[in-house]
Amino acid sequence: MVPSAYVHIPFCDSICAYCDFVRIQKNEQFFSSWKDTLIQEIKEYKIENLHTLYFGGGTPSLLDVEDFISIRNCFPDSIDEFTVECNPESLDKDKLDAYVSLGVNRISLGVQSFKDDLLKICNRKHTSDQAKTVIQMIQSSGIHNFSIDLIFGLPNQTMEDVKKDIDTFLNLDIPHLSIYSLQIEENSIFGKTGVEPIDSDLEADMFEYITKTLEAAGYIHYEISSFCKPGYYSKHNLAYWQDKDFYGFGCGASGRIDGIRYDNTTSLKEYCVKGPQAIYISETLAERGMDAIMMALRTKFGLNIKEWNLKYQNDFKNHYATVLDKYHEYFLYDSDRVFLNDAGLEILNTILVDFMMIE
Known part of the structure; x- marks a missing residue:
């Protein structure tokens, strides 16, 4: 049995300056065809059992509840860990309540920073206050297992900025953190506009501070970019790190079945017309x-x-x-x-x- 499935939702309201993932601003011209193709792709596997399910992107929380339901219903009712990636500006209480009713029991929230000027540099569309409000909404929803993403090493970011982000994270009492150093990707806005990486010594000092502070607060540094309270590991990501197979569904998704990795087409038009067009990687x-x-x-x-x-x-x-x-x-x-x-x-x-x- 393949224990895990990843579903790639490629749509975003806007494109973040650091992002090089397969993503496109939501396009009604392709959306209906994309959804039908995705559902057909998933149903071909007739999945009866699944340990973890992860909707990533892009921005899965952009989906209307009706569209979310139609994709979710392609999978078994009972799933041990069901994660949805969300952005603060596209997650509201009604949508969150719908997620809970559909078996979602883990949220991964893209915060990136609690400093508004850094959010603007990243072309993020939410504010620090919005993020905090949504975090409190998640905590009240019955979803106790959730994570946020932060980035360090951003342009103009200081050590003091990093300390404030970590302090805010700890004060909000969040069970899981994924924190990444900024990588300047060639096809990202940062890459195309010539943004330079920060000083490597400063980056190392930031990471050392993050690690020591979170461990002192009782968080387990269980993966190079991941920290959690005891018992709050990302089971889905552990499947990747522990050499397990996983389905990858959707335009731009990757998967692995019987140890053989594959990549679906990254062209939304091609995906809608021809299907996933998976390329299997010979190793x-x-x-x-x-x-x-x-x-x-x-x-x-x-x-x-x-x-x-x-x-x-x-x-x-x-x-x-x-x-x-x-x-x-x-x-x-x-x-x-x-x-x-x-x-x-x-x-x-x-x-x-x-x-x-x-x-």
Whole structure:
């Protein structure tokens, strides 16, 4: 059984300055055809059981309740974790009540910053006060498992700004945080307008402050960009990080079935006319094993060596002995598991480059 499904909703009211995901401003010309194609794509799999379901985007909360219901009804009634990504300006009480009645039990809210001038730089359409109001609305809705997104390393952002964002987050008593350093993507507005990354030392100082402050407040740093109170892990994202299969539905979605990854077309017009047009990614068993290592080492749970050896027909400790020895002060072992300490997570990309150099 494939345990998880991701549904990509590509529509947005506006385009954020940092975003390079597959997204388009909501277009009524294509919307009806897109919805019909998406429903047909999902129904072809006749899914009877599902552990996690995630509506991402784009902005899923842009959907009218009727459209949301028609897509949601393609999936089983009982789902352990059902997450919907929302923006503060497109989520109201009626829509939230409808989500609850339809089995949504987790919200991921795109806040990005609690500072209005930084929100404007990012081309976000909500204010800090709006975000706080929506967070309180979620807390009153019966959805106790929710997350917000924040970004650090934004243009003109100072260390004091980061401290205020983290302080606001803690005061709001939110159970989960996904926090990312700004990446200047070539096809984003930032990339096209020549925005430069902040000083790397300042970025490192920001991340160190975020990590230490949240851990001191009782949050678990369970993945390089993810913090949660005990018991509030994102089960859906853990499926990615723990080498599980997942369906990917919709224009611009990616999935993995029987260990083989695929990408749907990113062209909305092509998707509406021809369907998902999935391109399957050809990988050797060794390449798939490397993917599993890259994902697992992002998390505090690390890699199950025994399972990896069996699945990928190799001996992890022997095959990667030179890398494990080179970075020995960063690796920790617990029974059959290997994982990185906090200092190791800070240089994860450097370590992974060395892993990839081993044939």
